[in-house]
Amino acid sequence: MPSLVTSIIGGIQGRNATKKAAAAQTDSVNRAIDRLETTVPEVNQQMLDAAGTYGGNVRGAAGTAAAGVEGATTDANALLESIYKKGVDATSPYAEAGVSSLADLVNLGKEKFEFSQDDPSYQFRLQEGQKALEASAAARGGLNSGGTLKALTRYGQGMASTEYQAAFERFLADRQQRGNVLGSLAGMGQTATGQQIAAGENYGNRASGNLVNSAAYAGDVGMRGEELASGAELGAARDVAGNTLNLANQVGNYYTDLGDVKAADYMGRANAWNSMLSGIGSAGDKLLAGGFDSGTFKLADMLKLGVGAPANKQQSGYAYVIPSYSR
Numbered sequence: 001m002p003s004l005v006t007s008i009i010g011g012i013q014g015r016n017a018t019k020k021a022a023a024a025q026t027d028s029v030n031r032a033i034d035r036l037e038t039t040v041p042e043v044n045q046q047m048l049d050a051a052g053t054y055g056g057n058v059r060g061a062a063g064t065a066a067a068g069v070e071g072a073t074t075d076a077n078a079l080l081e082s083i084y085k086k087g088v089d090a091t092s093p094y095a096e097a098g099v100s101s102l103a104d105l106v107n108l109g110k111e112k113f114e115f116s117q118d119d120p121s122y123q124f125r126l127q128e129g130q131k132a133l134e135a136s137a138a139a140r141g142g143l144n145s146g147g148t149l150k151a152l153t154r155y156g157q158g159m160a161s162t163e164y165q166a167a168f169e170r171f172l173a174d175r176q177q178r179g180n181v182l183g184s185l186a187g188m189g190q191t192a193t194g195q196q197i198a199a200g201e202n203y204g205n206r207a208s209g210n211l212v213n214s215a216a217y218a219g220d221v222g223m224r225g226e227e228l229a230s231g232a233e234l235g236a237a238r239d240v241a242g243n244t245l246n247l248a249n250q251v252g253n254y255y256t257d258l259g260d261v262k263a264a265d266y267m268g269r270a271n272a273w274n275s276m277l278s279g280i281g282s283a284g285d286k287l288l289a290g291g292f293d294s295g296t297f298k299l300a301d302m303l304k305l306g307v308g309a310p311a312n313k314q315q316s317g318y319a320y321v322i323p324s325y326s327r
Contacts, residue, residue, distance in 0.1 A: 018264075025261045029254050040247045044240040051236030055229030062225025066218035073214035077207040084203040091192035098189005101182040108179055113171045 022261050022264065026258060029258050029261070033251055033254050036247055036250060040243050044243055047236045047239055047243075051232045054232045058225045058229045058232070062221045065221045069214050069217050069221075073210045076210055080203050080207055080210075084199050087199045088196050091195050094188045094192035095196060096189070098186045098192060101185035101189060105179065105182045105186055108175060108182065111175065113168055
């Protein structure tokens with residue numbers, strides 16, 4: 001009965017083929033899942049490490065740039081200070097002379113004219129005049145006369161008046177001359193002081209401007225570095241999150257595929273068994289109807305074959321043996 005044997009063998013082979021195919025697909029999917037679950041975390045960590053390294057390098061470069069600018073600013077301000085101090089040193093004598101001259105000018109304005117008859121110049125001219133008068137009177141023989149005394153008195157009074165005026169004029173001329181010199185020195189001191197003040201203001205403005213610009217640059221480069229570093233780290237975190245989500249979705253799809261494989265395996269096995277049982281049922285119907293082909297095969301022979309009892313040609317005319325398969 002070839003159809004019975006064929007149905008049994010075909011069903012068992014179909015069931016085994018379905019099982020093997022399902023096992024192969026399951027193994028392939030599991031290996032794919034394992035590889036994804038190994039590779040994606042490694043890639044994610046590499047991305048995070050790269051972003052961290054990049055961020056560290058950018059922050060370091062920004063810090064180096066800021067430090068360089070701060071150092072250059074310090075050097076520039078030190079040079080400005082040196083130039084300013086040299087200018088102050090160069091103009092300080094003039095400024096100091098101006099201060100001293102100004103004080104002398106104030107004292108000069110307070111001076112008062114005082115005429116003294118003990119003035120050596122006055123005494124010299126007075127005595128010389130008196131000698132001349134006395135000599136003249138002696139020559140006339142009237143040295144001790146009243147006229148000579150009157151003449152000497154008038155001469156002394158006139159000389160005193162003349163010398164007073166001359167002395168006053170000399171006082172004024174001397175004060176004017178000293179005032180001019182002191183005023184010139186005071187003016188030079190005032191100019192030097194103004195130059196020092198202007199130099200100080202220029203130094204202060206430039207130095208403070210350098211510090212402000214340096215701080216602004218350091219702030220800008222620091223913010224730019226932080227922006228780049230944070231952007232890289234945020235991008236890496238975003239990519240890692242996307243990779244992780246894609247991994248979860250892919251693994252979920254693979255598990256869905258495994259479910260489909262399992263279902264197909266079960267359906268394939270069921271179909272194989274159903275096909276085998278259908279073939280066996282068809283063969284049984286034919287046996288019950290009276291036999292196969294041209295031979296006569298009795299129910300007792302079928303039962304003997306079913307329990308594995310040997311059949312011989314004398315009894316049935318057939319010698320079929322149904323092979324057994326393990327599940």
